[in-house]
Amino acid sequence: xxxxxxxxxxxxxxxxxxxxxxxxxxxxxxxxxxxxxxxxxxxxxxxxxxxxxxxxxxxxxxxxxxxxxxxxxxxxxxxxxxxxxxxxxxxxxxxxxxxxxxxxxxxxxxxxxxxxxxxxxxxxxxxxxxxxxxxxxxxxxxxxxxxxxxxxxxxxxxxxxxxxxxxxxxxxxxxxxx
Numbered sequence: 508x509x510x511x512x513x514x515x516x517x518x519x520x521x522x523x524x525x526x527x528x529x530x531x532x533x534x535x536x537x538x539x540x541x542x543x544x545x546x547x548x549x550x551x552x553x554x555x556x557x558x559x560x561x562x563x564x565x566x567x568x569x570x571x572x573x574x575x576x577x578x579x580x581x582x583x584x585x586x587x588x589x590x591x592x593x594x595x596x597x598x599x600x601x602x603x604x605x606x607x608x609x610x611x612x613x614x615x616x617x618x619x620x621x622x623x624x625x626x627x628x629x630x631x632x633x634x635x636x637x638x639x640x641x642x643x644x645x646x647x648x649x650x651x652x653x654x655x656x657x658x659x660x661x662x663x664x665x666x667x668x669x670x671x672x673x674x675x676x677x678x679x680x681x682x683x684x685x
Contacts, residue, residue: 527570528563631648
């Protein structure tokens, strides 16, 4: 575990569609991938930190059976490559957990809550930017810090989609929930 498999963006986009999160394009020409929901989540947060992908993590969590132990183990094993991965994953899981409650989506909360607590215990004290390329952009960092909400401050992340953005994305893909 912990060994990167580089997925090209079109192939990842197609795989996310198969996991329930169809993006802006239907990557018909992309190769077929055999990627688990857990690996897709880690791939998004480590290699493809575009907010349009990150917003889909909540949808993937809702539409797929998630092995939270595997998800935590993957996050832990990738920490050497991305020490802030527990922060980013913890933030997305925490927000998603709240959204599931808010929308009345029935999921087994015990494993999700335990994973959030385990990620909290290993999170980095360093500030985690969604896209590390922005760390040298002072204007972006200033803007992102102004948009930082309470959950972002708790998980020490900046530049992540805020809860309302995740909520709107989840609603868009969950038309069958209500």
